[in-house]
Amino acid sequence: MTAPLLEVRDVSKYFEGLRALDGVSFTVEPGVILSIIGPNGAGKTTLFNLITGALAPTRGDILFEGRSILGLRPSRTARLGIGRTFQIVRPFPGLTTLDNVALAALAKVSTRRAAERRAERILELTGLAPFAQLEARNLTLAKRKRLEVARAVALEPKVILLDEVMAGLTPTEVDETIELVKKLRAMGIAAVAGIEHVMQAVKKISDHVVVLNFGKKLAEGPPSEVMRHPEVVKAYLGSQYAEAARKG
Amino acid sequence: MATRDARGDRVAVRIRIGWAALAVGIAVVAVLPFFASDYLVGFFFTTFLFVSMAYGWNLVSGFTAYVSFGQMSFFGIGAYTLAILVSRNAWPWPIAVLAGTATAAVLAVPLGWAMLRLRGPYFALGMLGLTQVLAMVASAWISVTRGGEGIYLPPEATLRQLYYAGAALVAVAVVVTWAVDRSAFGLRLRSIGEDELAAEAMGVDTTMAKLASFVLASTFPAMAGGLYAWRLSYIDPASAFPAGYEVQTILMAIFGGAGTVWGPLIGGFLFTAVGEVLWAKFAEVHLLLFGVMILIVLLFLPEGIIPLLRRRRMRRRAPVGPAPIREEAA
Numbered sequence: 051m052t053a054p055l056l057e058v059r060d061v062s063k064y065f066e067g068l069r070a071l072d073g074v075s076f077t078v079e080p081g082v083i084l085s086i087i088g089p090n091g092a093g094k095t096t097l098f099n100l101i102t103g104a105l106a107p108t109r110g111d112i113l114f115e116g117r118s119i120l121g122l123r124p125s126r127t128a129r130l131g132i133g134r135t136f137q138i139v140r141p142f143p144g145l146t147t148l149d150n151v152a153l154a155a156l157a158k159v160s161t162r163r164a165a166e167r168r169a170e171r172i173l174e175l176t177g178l179a180p181f182a183q184l185e186a187r188n189l190t191l192a193k194r195k196r197l198e199v200a201r202a203v204a205l206e207p208k209v210i211l212l213d214e215v216m217a218g219l220t221p222t223e224v225d226e227t228i229e230l231v232k233k234l235r236a237m238g239i240a241a242v243a244g245i246e247h248v249m250q251a252v253k254k255i256s257d258h259v260v261v262l263n264f265g266k267k268l269a270e271g272p273p274s275e276v277m278r279h280p281e282v283v284k285a286y287l288g289s290q291y292a293e294a295a296r297k298g
Numbered sequence: 299m300a301t302r303d304a305r306g307d308r309v310a311v312r313i314r315i316g317w318a319a320l321a322v323g324i325a326v327v328a329v330l331p332f333f334a335s336d337y338l339v340g341f342f343f344t345t346f347l348f349v350s351m352a353y354g355w356n357l358v359s360g361f362t363a364y365v366s367f368g369q370m371s372f373f374g375i376g377a378y379t380l381a382i383l384v385s386r387n388a389w390p391w392p393i394a395v396l397a398g399t400a401t402a403a404v405l406a407v408p409l410g411w412a413m414l415r416l417r418g419p420y421f422a423l424g425m426l427g428l429t430q431v432l433a434m435v436a437s438a439w440i441s442v443t444r445g446g447e448g449i450y451l452p453p454e455a456t457l458r459q460l461y462y463a464g465a466a467l468v469a470v471a472v473v474v475t476w477a478v479d480r481s482a483f484g485l486r487l488r489s490i491g492e493d494e495l496a497a498e499a500m501g502v503d504t505t506m507a508k509l510a511s512f513v514l515a516s517t518f519p520a521m522a523g524g525l526y527a528w529r530l531s532y533i534d535p536a537s538a539f540p541a542g543y544e545v546q547t548i549l550m551a552i553f554g555g556a557g558t559v560w561g562p563l564i565g566g567f568l569f570t571a572v573g574e575v576l577w578a579k580f581a582e583v584h585l586l587l588f589g590v591m592i593l594i595v596l597l598f599l600p601e602g603i604i605p606l607l608r609r610r611r612m613r614r615r616a617p618v619g620p621a622p623i624r625e626e627a628a
Contacts, residue, residue, distance in 0.1 A: 128501035142492035153489045157501030162482045205501055
């Protein structure tokens, strides 16, 4: 059996005694969309920071293609094939849309020109081509989120960590983002999507769902099954709804 | 399509004017010492030193936004290395200048490695402190530097030679900055200036990129320091680590436009020219007027001249304003 693409093994992260993550384990197979859902503060962003190497776990191990990536700095994990987007979007505001993506493409090609050519293709793919020469600070939130995805794609990653790419978008924009994520899957890129609220998106895109609550894994499985899980309903809506859900 | 052609023509005309202005500038600089007084040649020489130091500052602080208040550290290292070498061995002056520059670059590796751990104002102040520490070392290490007594240099380099060396240094600074601006390295530096965390997440080894820019940037003040030492024929801690030059250098780069290719050149020349005119016309209050001018520039033109011109051009180019910015729903 080959190793999974990404494996999070019994990972904990404590901040001054606060247990942001507590013994979380899951695996991501190549080309699969895994959604990590959970209320605000459940530990989704912390998890992403651990996987990329922005933070070090207190305990546990993280493996990429069978090898531990603990201790690698974010630029190394990015070059290995782990792309990410940020929850609070942070494209380079003073750089053009094209340069934003070209910068990430430099992880794979060495000249500026080759990086720009690659970036142009990715802007076509993500529908950002008309804004190539605009400084990123002038893009709408939806487009900046999309630019973050485009930038991550330019790394030619094997997996992309999407931190709340749907949050704050209109329903139309959510649908567009869902299409984009499906495009990534068609390209063979796996995705780990951290999602707090946009439940219809979770159903539409996820192959697999992991539920986090207060840093612990609450449930795991296919989307339809997980969403009916009483513990999950309770965490999200309160116990009286869990009661109602059980009665049907 | 007609508008696009017209726009292309306008750009072509502007580029041609730019090249013409550059050619005239180079010609004037080339023949100036044959006509001008020693005073004017000396004035240009000093301006060259400042402009090249502004370029050096621009490479580290303009691109990566790690604002350094301590580039004079390398000015002093360049000047002292040269003076020590020349006082012990009779090295030809250009070789001594290059040796001082190389020494500064080598020392910049550990210094940058340590200083670049600091960010924002801490880096700025740390660099300021570094210059002061080095000035104290120069005062106290008497067996090597002769302390406050200073080191005299033989009057080996003529003003004209130094003038051309300074002009060449400016030319190198412009070409290096131009090349960096277009390169993959330059884009990496800019991304660090924009958002270091995001740059790291996009695969940029930010530590290495910052260190490389720090070392590259150290060579310009080091070489300027060496030429300055020859001009003075004497070096002591106060002249090797001149605190006022730091501020002047930074203001020139900001005046023209930090992070741009032509900003330090235009800013540097305008800055020194205005300073000179104010001094000549209003001798009693020239510093006051100069200070007021600096305030006005920083208040109303904080990004400098070049970005202002660029923005005006952009506005003309794009009649449809930028897309409205929607604020983040936190």
